Amino acid sequence: SQQGEEDPQALSIQEGENATMNCSYKTSINNLQWYRQNSGRGLVHLILIRSNEREKHSGRLRVTLDTSKKSSSLLITASRAADTASYFCATDAVASGSRLTFGEGTQLTVNP
Amino acid sequence: GAGVSQTPSNKVTEKGKYVELRCDPISGHTALYWYRQSLGQGPEFLIYFQGTGAADDSGLPNDRFFAVRPEGSVSTLKIQRTERGDSAVYLCASSLRRGHGETQYFGPGTRLLVL
Numbered sequence: 524s525q526q527g528e529e530d531p532q533a534l535s536i537q538e539g540e541n542a543t544m545n546c547s548y549k550t551s552i553n554n555l556q557w558y559r560q561n562s563g564r565g566l567v568h569l570i571l572i573r574s575n576e577r578e579k580h581s582g583r584l585r586v587t588l589d590t591s592k593k594s595s596s597l598l599i600t601a602s603r604a605a606d607t608a609s610y611f612c613a614t615d616a617v618a619s620g621s622r623l624t625f626g627e628g629t630q631l632t633v634n635p
Numbered sequence: 636g637a638g639v640s641q642t643p644s645n646k647v648t649e650k651g652k653y654v655e656l657r658c659d660p661i662s663g664h665t666a667l668y669w670y671r672q673s674l675g676q677g678p679e680f681l682i683y684f685q686g687t688g689a690a691d692d693s694g695l696p697n698d699r700f701f702a703v704r705p706e707g708s709v710s711t712l713k714i715q716r717t718e719r720g721d722s723a724v725y726l727c728a729s730s731l732r733r734g735h736g737e738t739q740y741f742g743p744g745t746r747l748l749v750l
Contacts, residue, residue, distance in 0.1 A: 524712070525670075535692065553736065554736050556738075558654050558741075564743055564744075565639070565726060565741040565743040566678070566726070566741040567741070567742065568738050568739070568741075572736065572737065589667055598646075600673060600748075611677050613677075620690065620691050620696070621666060621668075621683060621690075621691075621730075621733045621734060621737065622668070622680040622683060622734075623668075623670075623678075623739060624680065625670075625677030625678045625679070626677050627675070627676055627677050628676075628677050633736065
């Protein structure tokens with residue numbers, strides 16, 4: 524079953540704009556990860572944020588985590604057409620061993 | 636170095652047939668995971684291995700699904716008496732070791748279509 528819920532389900536923006544995607548989850552977590560998936564391809568790991576962290580940056584990516592609200596956001600700044608993909612959050616829950624539980628994803632389209 | 640590879644990339648079969656899907660993890664990775672992704676959904680966990688043993692198979696939907704990793708490297712996911720509802724992309728991932736915070740590296744997936 525899916526633990527996470529992402530919104531929006533789909534997002535369409537112009538190149539150069541920022542894109543923000545949100546993820547909510549239900550159980551206590553060790554960490555939360557964001558993945559990217561191009562159509563028909565495997566998932567690429569973007570960033571991991573641990574439960575004791577509130578914000579993390581990697582290049583044009585900024586991730587926040589609010590464990591009190593059980594939510595996370597992924598911000599992509601200065602978007603490019605090549606950022607067009609589906610983005611998934613995945614939680615590594617305390618009680619789940621090493622498995623990841625994915626949300627349903629946000630389909631991002633960046634128009635040139 | 637080489638990433639996770641999966642074969643075949645596509646598999647079309649008829650209802651009731653048996654299929655095997657193969658995963659070659661990154662060399663040296665001890666943990667291996669199988670997920671299933673239906674159209675428009677996120678991946679769902681099936682099973683993971685630490686070495687040769689299945690550490691958690693609670694995601695397998697029923698006893699038609701089975702997976703092995705006999706030498707602690709390559710893994711095979713086996714589906715008996717396939718049903719149309721088994722159609723999905725089957726993703727394999729590996730990580731250096733088992734544990735929280737270990738990055739899982741995904742393969743390109745096998746797209747299974749059951750007619």
